[in-house]
Amino acid sequence: MTNTMNNPVRVPVALGGRSYDIMVGHGLLANAAALIAPHLRSPRTVLIADAAVAKLYGEPLRASLLSHGMACELIIVPSGEATKSFNAFETLLNTILALGIDRKTTLIALGGGVVGDVVGFAASVLLRGIDFIQIPTTLLAQVDSSVGGKTAINSVHGKNLVGSFYQPRLVLADLATLDSLPPRERAAGYGEVLKYGLIMNAEFYQWCLRHGADIVALQPEYTQRAVAASCSMKADIVARDEQENDVRAWLNFGHTFAHALEAETGFGSALLHGEAVAIGMRMACRLSHQLGYIGAQVEEQLKQHLQAVGLPADVSMLPGLTVERLMPHFARDKKSENGALNFVVLQAVGQAVVQKNIAPEFIAQLLQTMLEESYG
Numbered sequence: 001m002t003n004t005m006n007n008p009v010r011v012p013v014a015l016g017g018r019s020y021d022i023m024v025g026h027g028l029l030a031n032a033a034a035l036i037a038p039h040l041r042s043p044r045t046v047l048i049a050d051a052a053v054a055k056l057y058g059e060p061l062r063a064s065l066l067s068h069g070m071a072c073e074l075i076i077v078p079s080g081e082a083t084k085s086f087n088a089f090e091t092l093l094n095t096i097l098a099l100g101i102d103r104k105t106t107l108i109a110l111g112g113g114v115v116g117d118v119v120g121f122a123a124s125v126l127l128r129g130i131d132f133i134q135i136p137t138t139l140l141a142q143v144d145s146s147v148g149g150k151t152a153i154n155s156v157h158g159k160n161l162v163g164s165f166y167q168p169r170l171v172l173a174d175l176a177t178l179d180s181l182p183p184r185e186r187a188a189g190y191g192e193v194l195k196y197g198l199i200m201n202a203e204f205y206q207w208c209l210r211h212g213a214d215i216v217a218l219q220p221e222y223t224q225r226a227v228a229a230s231c232s233m234k235a236d237i238v239a240r241d242e243q244e245n246d247v248r249a250w251l252n253f254g255h256t257f258a259h260a261l262e263a264e265t266g267f268g269s270a271l272l273h274g275e276a277v278a279i280g281m282r283m284a285c286r287l288s289h290q291l292g293y294i295g296a297q298v299e300e301q302l303k304q305h306l307q308a309v310g311l312p313a314d315v316s317m318l319p320g321l322t323v324e325r326l327m328p329h330f331a332r333d334k335k336s337e338n339g340a341l342n343f344v345v346l347q348a349v350g351q352a353v354v355q356k357n358i359a360p361e362f363i364a365q366l367l368q369t370m371l372e373e374s375y376g
């Protein structure tokens with residue numbers, strides 16, 4: 001077994017003056033102070049973690065920073081999506097400001113995508129922009145939300161509608177933190193790993209089909225390769241199209257379907273984001289096939305793989321979904337233009353494309369068939 005602690009992988013994100021590194025390895029937290037120190041403008045840091053993560057990793061990290069001569073206050077926010085509300089955001093901003101921060105203070109986000117998104121957004125607006133560092137502790141955050149600089153909170157009008165593009169100074173993805181993550185959360189994060197293979201790297205996708213179970217079981221060398229490769233692919237896309245005018249849209253593969261499913265199930269524990277993406281990617285494979293691009297076996301193979309790694313492949317565990325309820329979400333989707341529907345589809349495995357002007361009736365028929373298959 002490779003010792004990934006001694007061999008962290010460095011993934012550069014090339015964005016000119018805003019370039020930074022993602023470090024991926026086992027046990028990085030133990031060495032966090034030394035890794036973080038060169039990136040600070042002053043020794044002053046504010047560490048923000050959600051309650052569950054703070055309990056596991058907050059104090060040891062803070063103690064390590066203090067012992068290396070840095071100042072570090074720890075702010076604990078509630079676990080869960082409610083921390084991305086306007087109210088929670090205001091409370092967080094005021095808690096940080098009450099500490100008397102200055103423009104050289106660095107915020108450190110320790111946790112999953114919720115903490116990363118909210119701390120990144122806070123960093124982008126506090127004192128008109130201060131530095132932040134991400135220490136993602138969920139597989140989803142390590143392979144997706146901590147990479148690329150999208151920060152956001154939620155509005156009553158929808159998720160992630162208020163935010164900014166704002167890059168961190170450094171990302172430390174410590175694979176050891178995933179050990180405490182519930183298996184369901186791990187599998188959900190793996191859904192996004194598969195996505196990178198499907199949209200841009202057929203060879204990586206084939207490797208995932210062989211080793212998905214090892215990745216979800218956190219076999220160190222497989223997890224490290226999966227996280228580093230995912231970060232590298234997303235970094236590549238972000239470097240080409242930071243503000244989503246073009247290829248960054250590929251990252252939405254499966255997501256248009258997923259958002260409709262999540263919206264209908266309340267964005268909660270009934271259906272985790274990565275689980276919705278798994279089902280959505282299968283739907284998008286069916287769509288790609290029906291548009292004449294890929295063979296039907298791609299969807300079948302994906303379905304079997306999803307089931308093998310503990311991800312849902314259909315909506316059978318979500319009773320009561322109907323085409324009538326799902327369709328309106330597509331019209332509201334920010335990716336749709338002039339009423340016609342746009343979907344990211346696969347021209348081939350490893351080759352995504354944005355397909356414009358899909359007739360709503362076409363999608364409705366596809367959903368009807370897939371709901372019937374799910375509910376029997």
Ligand SMILES: NC(=O)c1ccc[n+]([C@@H]2O[C@H](COP(=O)([O-])OP(=O)(O)OC[C@H]3O[C@@H](n4cnc5c(N)ncnc54)[C@H](O)[C@@H]3O)[C@@H](O)[C@H]2O)c1
Nearest residue numbers: 052079112113114115137138140141144145150177180181
């Ligand atoms: N910015 C982006 O580009 C981007 C991309 C994808 C998703 N997101 C956002 O990310 C959020 C979802 O992220 P998430 O899935 O990481 O959710 P999350 O941050 O809510 O974490 C999931 C749960 O796991 C717990 N947890 C986190 N790390 C743990 C650990 N190591 N051990 C045990 N428990 C741990 C958390 O307390 C929480 O209860 C959503 O708000 C979504 O909108 C953002």
Ligand SMILES: [Zn+2]
Nearest residue numbers: 192255273277
């Ligand atoms: Zn996603």
